[in-house]
Amino acid sequence: MKFKLLLPAIAAVIAIGILGFLLKMTQSVDSNLHRARLENIRAVDNLDIELNRMFTQTRASSLAGSAADRTKITQRLGKDLDALDKGPTALRGLNKDLDKKLDQFLDTIEAKFELGFDFEARNTLLNQGLVNNMDAVPFNSDAVLAAAPAAKQEMLKPLIMQLKTELLTLSVTPAPNNAGTIRDLISQMKAGTEAPSEAFTAAMESLNGNCEEIIQDKTEMLDKLSSFLGRPTGAQLQAVEQAYTAWYQGEVANANQYRVILVGYAALLLLILAWLGIRLRRSYGELDKANGKLVDANEHLEDQVEARTKDLSSALSDLRNSQAQLIQSEKMASLGQMVAGVAHEINTPLGYARSNASIVRTTLADIRDLCSAQDRALTLMTSADASDEEVANALSDADERRQLVNPTEVMGDLDNLLEDTDHGLVQIADLVSSLKDFSRVDRSRNDQFRVNDGIDTALKICQNQLKNRVEVIRQFGDLPEIECSPSKLNQVFLNLFTNAAQAISDTGKIFVHTSAEQNGVSIRIIDNGCGMTDEVRQRIFEPFYTTKPVGKGTGLGLSIVFRIIEEHGGTIDVHSVVGKGSEFTIRLPLKQQRPADNETAPSLAAA
Amino acid sequence: MTASTTAKARILFVDDEPRILTTMRMLFRSQYEVFFAESGQKALDLLKVQAVDVIVSDQRMPGMTGIELLRTARDLNPNAMRILLTGYSDLNAIIGSINEGEIFRFVNKPWSNEDLSVTVARAVAAARTSAALSAATADNIGAPAGPQPGVLVLDDDPSVPTKVQSILGSDYRVFGATTMEEAVNLMERERIGVVLSDTRVQDHPVISLIGTLKQHHPELVSVILTDRADAGQAIELINQGQIYRFITKPIHDNQCKITVNSALKQHERLSQNPELHKRYEVEATTTPPPTATTGTGKFLDRIRSLRSWVKRA
Structure with a gap:
């Protein structure tokens, strides 16, 4: 379950x-940052x-401002430049090529700054020299x-102007390109004068010097500027910028590329989701169906329960009936x-009483003949x-008959026969x-009963x-009469004696x-018969349990005993040792707990 | 009745109730030489030293039942006729007395002196007439003359004859009948030695048929094969039908085969020694068949008319 989740x-x-x-x-490309970087580069x-x-x-203008x-x-x-090097819009660290180019650029611009400062400083001096x-x-x-x-002055004037x-x-x-012209003009000025005077030469020299210095300064300035x-x-x-771009x-x-992958992945996820959805839908459908069935079953459950209950109760009553029948048959x-x-x-x-009577009758007929x-x-x-x-004939006839009948012997026999008959009749009367x-059918069901x-x-x-097989040893205590159903208790004793036999x-x-006990009596019936195993002992009171061969016992005898004792509020215990014998101990109370109303009706009927 | 031989017939009475024995003495001492035993064991002890013609025994006795006694007595003193006298017996006891004790009569307590006297007298007569013979012929049964006598199976269920035939094998001639009329028809045509019958056929008890057969054709041997065993019926069948064996369904192959073989031997014995017939004499039917239709009466006539045929055999 856990694993499944x-x-x-x-x-x-x-x-x-x-x-x-x-x-x-896909989010790694930040267009804002990109724009800022580009702007930075542009700036x-x-x-x-x-x-x-x-x-x-x-x-052009050496203005102070x-x-x-x-x-x-x-x-x-x-x-x-700092922003290019570090900070949010920095280009450094993006890739090696860019870094290298950035380094190159930064180095160059640094050098340019230096040139700039140098130019600045020099320019002032040069400008000053130039101006001077x-x-x-x-x-x-x-x-x-x-x-x-003086001749020359006219010729010199335009030259000087020029x-x-x-x-x-x-x-x-x-970007002047007239240094040559200037030098030409100086040369022309020099050349136009033969045998120049010293002053002229000196002045010429100074002028020439000025011009050269101006050209030099200008050239240096231009050099520095162009270098910058x-x-x-x-x-x-x-x-x-190209590298960055x-x-x-x-x-x-x-x-x-990642976006494409993302789209694909998203599509895949969607598909999976759709599949899950379909599956969910389907299981929901099945669930719905099952639910429907459940609701249906729920609706029919009551009917089914009712039907089942009816079946069960009819089965129960059948069972009760058959149990009653079995008990009856037992x-x-x-x-x-x-x-x-x-x-x-x-x-x-x-048999012998009847036969004896018949013999007596035939004998009596003989005796009657003799008498007559x-x-x-x-x-x-x-x-x-x-x-x-x-007289003689009659006497001899009588004597003949007497000899035939032999009264002395016959009388003794008759006495014996009648005595036997009497004994037999007493025995029959006893049994009846x-x-x-x-059976006690002539007595009330709940009666005072002498257990002995x-x-x-x-x-x-x-x-x-x-008879002639089992010796019964009675050891009866002085018992009070107990209230019970005598016929049922008699059945208990008979069953136990039969089992013992x-x-x-x-x-x-x-x-x-x-023996008498407090509020009751106890009866022990002990035999030295075959006994039984614990297994058998534990089951003997179960209905239908029997150790006798099929058809010999219903297995109800002891269960009936148990029920009768239970009905009387008594107990029955059994001890047994295989090969030694068994002992049943019954305890019965003096009085019955509840007066059984339904039991009085048949007793009245019987009375 | 004792006139035929010089000595009085000897009768042994066995009962655990001494008063019964007293009564028996009174009843029979004048006619027979009577012996008494109060238990089966004592009876056997006596039989070892004294042969008797008839044994009358109680069934329920401590130590040894009447059947056990009669079975042993049969080996010990085969010529003695055996009568069981009892107050009450369950079916098993009765079947046992038939099959193991091969008893002559079954008498219920209380008995009528006259009937008992008649029964005992018949037993004595049977014992006397067959006395000389039995010992000599017991083991001397010759080969059957002519064809093997057939076995007639009379049963409502037509599958029973087939079953019996299959159990016995093809050496035996088995004929099946589902009605008594069919049975008689068969007996008119075929030589039958043994009748294997249920107690009732087509809702009619077969006792009258079997009784009449035994009366007129004592050499016929009847065996009851039934699943509707009943104590009263069994007693009737032994007393009025002298059935040879009583076996219960379902059919056990071995038991059936042994029984039929034994019955066929008995038939041979009876055919060859008509003197033995008295030993298997039946009581006259006390009550005619209750539903004695004209049909039944006709059967009985026809059965009587079979006599000539049987004589031929």
Whole structure:
């Protein structure tokens, strides 16, 4: 049962775990974060461009305010770069390629910052030098002009003008390409003057120096600027962005793959769910059907119970009837056995009494003949008319008859016969009286009863089974009369004596002991017969239990005994040893507990 | 009745009630030489030294029952006729007395002196006439003359003859009949030695048929095979039908075979020694068959007419 519940639970947990994992895998791509990262990258790019622009402008205008702006931009750029490196929108740690490119970019931009600072510092100085030189140009050019021969001054003036213009152009133009022109102009100025004066040469030299310094400064400035601008931050950031985008696309693809799996898995789960649902539905249907049957059965249950109850009660009454019949048949069987014994007991004295009577009658006929012969002889002898011959004949006839009859012997025989007959009749009368006592039909059912007398009667009834075979030893105590149903108790004694007699195979003894007890009497019937095993002893009072061969006993005798004793509120105990004998002990109370109303009716009828 | 021989016939009375013996002495002392025993054992002791013609015994006696006594007495003194005199006996005792004791009569207590005298006188006559013979012929039964006598099975159930035939084997001639008329028809046609019959056929008791058969054809041997055993009927059958054996259904193969064999031997013995017939004489039927229809009467006539045929055999 536990196992049956555990297995689906584990399966459900696993299914939910897989679902959670798949969901998490699809959720790993955070588009907001992605957008923030992209924005961050753009911001960095923009700021970088802004910075470049500013540096580019710086060259054009060496305005004082631009430095503060640059500082501000640098700060913002630094913050954004930090955000790239660490924090929620950081790109670090996503994959190696990206890390490498990010490192490269960060290194580059760091170097650019350094270049920027360097440029910043240098630029001020260069600018200062430039400005100074530019300021010195008019002065020196004037000095050149002044030093130059007058012929030449006209030729020099446009050159100087051009020079000034070129120099200005150089200094202002972001990417000037007129350094050659300037050098040409200087050369032209020099060349136009043969045998220049010392002053002119010196002034020329100074001017030349100024121009060279301006060109140099400008070149250095341009170099530094281009070096700064030439840092490949944009490209590298692009690479970073590309790498990130590639990673992101990979992530998205991954997530998509998981999403497909998730969809499949969800579909699978749905299928399983649907299957379970169908199964549930089906079992519900079966349950419903069963429930319907149950309800149906419930409705019919009462009828069935009623029918069953009717069957059972009819079976019970059948059983009771057949039990009553069996008890009756057992009674009849024991009655039959008793009758057999009693019939023999009665028929024997009856046989000889009847026969004797018949013999007496025939003998009496002879005696009557003798008497009449003697009477006739006597009459003839006393008669005067009779002749001697007649008298002699009569006398000889009488004598002949007397000899034939032999009165002395016959009288003795007759006495004996009559005595025997009398004895037989007394025996019959005794038996009949015992039978009457035994059945007690002429007595009330609940009567005062002398137990000892009942035992005597029962012993007389079964005399036929005991005679010359079993010695009965009576040891009767002085018993009070007890209230009971005498005929039933007689049956108890008869059954027990019959059993005892049957337990004794050849010759033996039955010991009957009675004694008064407090509020009752006890009767012990002990035989030295075959005894019985414990198994048999425990079952002897069960109805239908018998150890006799089939057809010999109904197995009801002792159960009837038990019932009768129970009805009388008494007890019956049995002890037995195989081969030694058995002992039945009956205890009966003096008074019956309840006056049995239904028992008085037949007693009245009997009275 | 005692005139035929010089010595008085000897009769042994056995009863555990001495007064019965007294009465018997009174009744029979003038005619017979009477002997008495108060128990079976004493009777046997006496029989060992004194042969008798008739034994009259009580059934219920302590120590040894009348049947036990008569069975032993039969071996000890086979010529003696055996009469059971008893106040009450259950069916088993009666069947035992028939099969084991082969008794002549069954007399109930109380008895009538006249009837008892007649019965005893008949027994004496039977014993006297067969006395010289029995010893000599007991083991000297010759081979059956002519064909083997048949066994007639009379039973309501037509399967019984088949069953009997199958038990006995094909050496025996078994004829089946389900009515008495059929039985008589068969007996007119066939030589029958043994009749194996139920107590009632077609709701008529067979006692009259068996009694008449025995009266007129003493060499016929009757065996009762029934499941409706009844003490009174059994007594009638022995007294009025001299049935040889009484066996109960269901049929036990061995018992049936032994019984039929023994009955056939008895038939041979009776056929060859008509002097023995007296030993199996039946009482005259005291009451005619209650439902003595014309049919039954006709049967009896026909049975009497069988005589000539039997004589031929």
